[in-house]
Amino acid sequence: METIQPYTPKEIMTIMAAREIKNGDIVFSGTGISMLAAMAAKNINAPDSVIFFETGAIDSLLEELPFAVADPRIMYWAASNSRLTDSFATMQNPITGQRVIAILGAAQIDVYGNLNTTCIGDYFSPEIRFSGSGGGCDVASFVPRCIAFMQHEKRKFVKKLDYLTSPGQLGGGNSRIAAGLRPGGVSAVVTNLGLMRIDKDTGKMYLDKFYPGITPEKILENTEFIMDVSKATQADPPTQTELKILREECDPQRLILG
Amino acid sequence: MTNSLNKVIPLKQAIEQYVKNGSHISIGGFTLNRNPMAAVYEIIRQNIHDLHLYAHSNGTGLDELIGAGCISKLEIAYAGIGKAAPTCIRFAKAIQNNEIIFEDYSNYMMSLRFMAGSMGVPFLPTLSGIGSDILSKWGFSKSMRKSDPKIVDEKLKIIDNPFGTWTGASKVVLVPAINPDITIIHVQKADAMGTCSIQGLPFADIEQVKASKNVIVTCEKLVDKEELRLNPDLNQIPFIHVSAVCHIPLGAYPSAVFGHYDYDSQYLRQYAIAAKDQDKNQDKFKKYQDKYIYGVKDHEAFLNIVGQERIDAIKADPRTGYAVNMKRD
Numbered sequence: 001m002e003t004i005q006p007y008t009p010k011e012i013m014t015i016m017a018a019r020e021i022k023n024g025d026i027v028f029s030g031t032g033i034s035m036l037a038a039m040a041a042k043n044i045n046a047p048d049s050v051i052f053f054e055t056g057a058i059d060s061l062l063e064e065l066p067f068a069v070a071d072p073r074i075m076y077w078a079a080s081n082s083r084l085t086d087s088f089a090t091m092q093n094p095i096t097g098q099r100v101i102a103i104l105g106a107a108q109i110d111v112y113g114n115l116n117t118t119c120i121g122d123y124f125s126p127e128i129r130f131s132g133s134g135g136g137c138d139v140a141s142f143v144p145r146c147i148a149f150m151q152h153e154k155r156k157f158v159k160k161l162d163y164l165t166s167p168g169q170l171g172g173g174n175s176r177i178a179a180g181l182r183p184g185g186v187s188a189v190v191t192n193l194g195l196m197r198i199d200k201d202t203g204k205m206y207l208d209k210f211y212p213g214i215t216p217e218k219i220l221e222n223t224e225f226i227m228d229v230s231k232a233t234q235a236d237p238p239t240q241t242e243l244k245i246l247r248e249e250c251d252p253q254r255l256i257l258g
Numbered sequence: 259m260t261n262s263l264n265k266v267i268p269l270k271q272a273i274e275q276y277v278k279n280g281s282h283i284s285i286g287g288f289t290l291n292r293n294p295m296a297a298v299y300e301i302i303r304q305n306i307h308d309l310h311l312y313a314h315s316n317g318t319g320l321d322e323l324i325g326a327g328c329i330s331k332l333e334i335a336y337a338g339i340g341k342a343a344p345t346c347i348r349f350a351k352a353i354q355n356n357e358i359i360f361e362d363y364s365n366y367m368m369s370l371r372f373m374a375g376s377m378g379v380p381f382l383p384t385l386s387g388i389g390s391d392i393l394s395k396w397g398f399s400k401s402m403r404k405s406d407p408k409i410v411d412e413k414l415k416i417i418d419n420p421f422g423t424w425t426g427a428s429k430v431v432l433v434p435a436i437n438p439d440i441t442i443i444h445v446q447k448a449d450a451m452g453t454c455s456i457q458g459l460p461f462a463d464i465e466q467v468k469a470s471k472n473v474i475v476t477c478e479k480l481v482d483k484e485e486l487r488l489n490p491d492l493n494q495i496p497f498i499h500v501s502a503v504c505h506i507p508l509g510a511y512p513s514a515v516f517g518h519y520d521y522d523s524q525y526l527r528q529y530a531i532a533a534k535d536q537d538k539n540q541d542k543f544k545k546y547q548d549k550y551i552y553g554v555k556d557h558e559a560f561l562n563i564v565g566q567e568r569i570d571a572i573k574a575d576p577r578t579g580y581a582v583n584m585k586r587d
Contacts, residue, residue, distance in 0.1 A: 031340075054365065055288055056459050063578065067523075068340035070288035070315070072516045072580035075458040084288075084314060084462045085373060088366040092385070094425075118362060119353075123395050129350040133392060134315050134336035138366040141386040163391045170389040179389040180416070180429030 007238050009192040010257055012211055014040055014246060015238040017103060017147050017190045025049045026099045028091065028139060031068055032256055034103035034149055039250045044242055052090065054135035056082040065255050088135065091142040102143040104136055104186070108161050109148055111205050111225040113168025113186030113198045115140060116161040123163050133165045140166035144184045152191035157223040169203030176203065193219050195235060196227070204228070209235035264450045265503045269476065270556065272502040273300045276440045276472045282310040282408060284372070284436070284470065286443030286463040287513060289317035290340045290521040292456075294444040294476050296509040296557035302326040303551060310408070312436050313337070314368040314462055318513050318526065321346040324358065325533060326547065331398075332358055333436075335365040341587070342526035347533040361397040361413060367433045369462045374435035375469030381415075383430040388416065393431065410434040441470035444510045445495075446517060448477035452500025453486050455493045458516030458579065464494050472501040478518050480505040506557055508569065520572040520581035525564065527587045 007015075014037045021027055021041035029038040029051050038051045039062065052058040053069045061077030075081055091100050106115035107130055117136050121127035140146060150156055168185040169176050176185065188208075189196040195209040206228040210216055216229035238246075251257045267275075277283065287293040298319040301309075308330045313320055315336035323329050325348035337346035352358045363371070370382040387393055396413045403409050415432045443463045447455040454475055456463065467473050475495075480503070486493050508518075512525040532546035554560045561569065575582040 055461060064580075064582070067586060068289050068291075068338075070291035070317075070459070070461070070514075071340070072291065072458060072514045072520060072574070073578075075516050076578045076580065081459045083460055083464065084365065084369045085465070088369070088386075118391070123391065124397070125356055126354055129345065129353040131338040131345040132334060132336045132362055133364040134338075135365040137364040137390055137392055138384075138386045141388065141390075163395070165390060165392065167387070167389045176389070180385075180427070181388045182385065182426065 005238070005240055005243050007243055008257065011243060011246060012238055013149065013190050013192060015242050016195050016209075016235065017149065018044060020147055020188055021046045021049055021101055023048050024099060025101045026090070026096060027051050028100055028102035028143060029053060030103060030105060031066055031071070034105065035065065036251055036256045037103060040242070040246050043245045043249050052087065054084070054087050054139070056084055056087045058082065058090070065251065088138050088142070091139065097142065098144060100143045102139045102146045103149060104139060104146055104166065105149050106136075106166070108156055108158050109150060109186070109189065110158060110161050110168075111227065112170060112172050112203050113148065113189070113205060114161055114164050114170065115148065115166040115168065115186065116163050118163040118165045120162050136166045140168065140185050141181055142184060145188075146184065146186045148186045148189045150189060150191045152193040152219065152222045154222055154224045157225060159225045169198060172203035193222065194232070207232040209233060211235050212237050265452050265500060266450050266480065267502050267504065269296060269300050269504040269506060272474045272504050273297060273304055273306070276474055276501060277301055277304075277306050279306055280308045280310070281306075281439045282312065284312040284438045284441045284466045285316065285319050286441065286461065286466060287317075287319065287510065288315050288459070288461045289338055290526065291459070291514045291516070292444050292461070292463075292510050293317060293319035293513040294442045294509065295319060295511060295513060296444070296476055296506040297442045297474060298322050299551050299557065299560060301328055302547075312368070312372075312438055314365045317346060318529070321348045321533065324348045324352050325543065326551070329358055332360045333363060333368070334360065335363050335368045339526055339530070340521070342523060342530045343533070347530060359397060359402075362392055363433070364392060367392075367414070369465060371433050371436045372462055372465035372469045374433070375437040376465050379435060381432040381434050383432055385427055385430060387431055388429060436469055438466070438470045440472045440474065441466045442474045442476070443467060444476045444506075444515070446477070446515060447479045447481050447486065448475050448503050449481055449483045449486050449497070450503060451483060451497035452495075452503050453483070453493050453497040454495035454500070455486055456495075460494055467495055467499050473499055474502045474504065475500050476504045476506040476509040478507055478509065478515060508561055509557060511561065511564070514580070517574055517579045519569070519574050520584055522568055522572050523587045525568065
């Protein structure tokens, strides 16, 4: 039994997301903490996973951490620097698409795992305008498994999104499939407090794991919608090995870990 | 566009000739990479306005154009400049203050729209976005669409799969073709006829170029035709699509050009600080524009103000194509 090491919220989030990635997965990654999670998985538990970016670079040699998906750092030593249209094709390709797992961020999420990255307030005259879908809507439409990375706050875990940018389970139950989407969308939500999953039958988010030191009650306090916490258990904290690899091999300069 | 052997003209002339008030335009690159910034700054200096901009994920070029009041209508998937501005600042302000009319799509939808334009088909299908507000909320009203012959009547359409459930899809979303009046891209190498060789990710530049009625290419290196013809496999754009070629070294600065230079995170951060400024008395943004855009006659003069120190700091390492160990803010 390894002794429990102190760790930061960012470190446990990264490790929790990395554990979702299986060996052989093709990991669609953004930048920042989502890319660090993809790198951690590759170094810890999924050595044969492949990182790719919506801009079209596949299996780049990331000698330095890129700060944007169009950063020239992702173009170096890639298997292919393909077009934008190719990267979305990879996600829908009947052979490669099933192996893709995506990591997404959002300003708001609802109980069905639908995401908002467009605006706060009225769409036509918003209080805050964000960058917009980018490839987010495409990824959530196409990719069978998506991890959402979020800060766990009431204003982010909302009853109703101000704008539905990227489809999850839409209205729950069978509604995603009935609308005409293929199975997929957000399947896991990693926050600074715990790990949520989407129930396959109801399409609703439930609490799967709460981090050591965090209670399900605290998670509910920070969630605007009603969420089932009855199945929740405490998460295994990051191991010494996981932390060592994350700190020493993935982000030695702590550019993302801070 | 033409087959003339020599399309090399000064950038000022190319912008005067091909970018007019009210033009429908697209610019190449992605967020902080290969934006045709010399051309963007020249458009601003020429005070061209009422532009209709089509973009997938645009960044610094888009935000400068909006900040200078050149854009009145925008069809877009994403606006951000990496760490300096995760959401483009002047873009967000313009929408929050109702200063531009905008329409949201996804990156794939916009890429397919350019591709449809390049193929000469009215639309392409996708399975993206079903159930999302991208389908249900329209920034361009139906009446505005009807009244403008250059804008398609509907944002998009969702229909039953005409092939039953072939490939497992019950419905498809149709996104309409785009054929811009003018597309401007910046590439590593071009010859005088306009054949281009892009190194690193091409993004959707090829589709944007082939969809466009006119194309201005700015290039790091203007090379002999023979150099490009020796390796035709490396040339993504044949000259038949290109109207004008402008030789502008560092023409994408402050965005990156793979194999030549990195993005200047310091410049972009200063831009973001100026663009965010709310204090009318200080008017940091106007001061920024006066100094770097209006106060200079061309890109070379702009780079002189930026200074050799910054340009040396972002010089790409020949092995990796980017500036190794560059201090990034």
